[in-house]
Amino acid sequence: MEEAFGTRNTVLPIEKQQEYEKRIVGQKTSTGTEIKGFTVHAFDRLTVRVISPERILNMLAQTPEISKSDLTCDVYKADGSGIVINRNTGYIVTVEFTRRKPRR
Numbered sequence: 001m002e003e004a005f006g007t008r009n010t011v012l013p014i015e016k017q018q019e020y021e022k023r024i025v026g027q028k029t030s031t032g033t034e035i036k037g038f039t040v041h042a043f044d045r046l047t048v049r050v051i052s053p054e055r056i057l058n059m060l061a062q063t064p065e066i067s068k069s070d071l072t073c074d075v076y077k078a079d080g081s082g083i084v085i086n087r088n089t090g091y092i093v094t095v096e097f098t099r100r101k102p103r104r
Contacts, residue, residue, distance in 0.1 A: 012047040023053035036090030059083045
C-alpha cells in the first residue's frame with residue numbers, strides 16, 4: 001500500500017495498520033469519496049484513540065460536515081467519534097473523539 005504522507009514511524013504495529021487498511025481502503029463515504037489510505041498522523045491518532053475499523057465504517061456512512069480548519073476535508077461523526085477525510089486525496093487525515101465533558 002502506498003503511503004502518500006511520510007514514513008510509517010508510528011507506534012501502531014504494522015499488523016494493525018494493515019488490518020485497518022484491509023478493512024477501510026477502497027470503501028466509499030456516504031458522499032462517494034473512495035478511501036485511498038491513512039496518513040501517518042491518522043495512524044498515530046488511532047494508537048491513542050483506539051477506534052475500531054467497524055466504528056470507522058459506521059462514520060463513513062454518516063452525512064459529513066465540511067471541516068472548519070480545511071475546506072478540502074469532510075468530517076464524519078458517529079458514536080462520539082469523528083474522522084476527517086480529504087476529499088481530493090481520499091486519505092483519512094485524523095480520527096478524534098467528538099464528545100466533550102461539559103465545563104464547570
